[in-house]
Amino acid sequence: MTNFLGEELRKIRLERGMSLDDAANQIGITKQYLSMVEIGVRKSVSFDIMANLSKCYNIPLDYLSHFIESDSPKKHLTEKELELWNIINNQVKEEVYYRKGNTLKSLYNLFSKK
Template identity: 50%
Template sequence: MSERLGTELRRLRKKKGLTLEEAASAAGITLQYMSLLEKGLRKSASFEIMTNISKFYGIPLDYFAQFIDDEQNEVRNLSETELEIWSAINNKVTDEIYYKKGDLLADWLRSFFRK
């Protein structure tokens, strides 16, 4: 993986106020594996693991690509507001698709951005 990805994973975990063990458990991996990811010492992580991490943090999977592709590229972390928006969208999509609750996503998004 990369040290930059590890740094971002650590930032996201700390923002949620979680221990390494809590984040690892939520992602379905061992504490040791999560530790290696956060330290940038793991050579790779499977698509399934990165998908689990993405779902857990409620942000798009492709967000992590910027931390892996090219170590020379400048990385712009998601702002607190962007993280909140992605999390809210993820929750709304989960409610609408899996639990058949609420109004249409498009209507909800329009109201969300009018605030």
């Protein structure tokens, strides 16, 4: 069985130029545990570890969720696409959770008129 989450995590770690030691220390797990996740020995991880992976690699948590229990490989996002996803997620968090700004409301109004 292919482990799409592990493959994606390894790809992202290597793109960031991080060693297993560096990444594991930042995530709060052992190097061996991270290696087991990447090669597919560990098929799942806790939500806390997923959240720490998301923070460490600066990628949205919901992006990683696309690779969990997947039957087929997902399209890998480019660095620009990941950056845009982060910007959108942060804007949504600010406007929805903290009720700051009107960007989303303005966009909704703009598109609802069409």
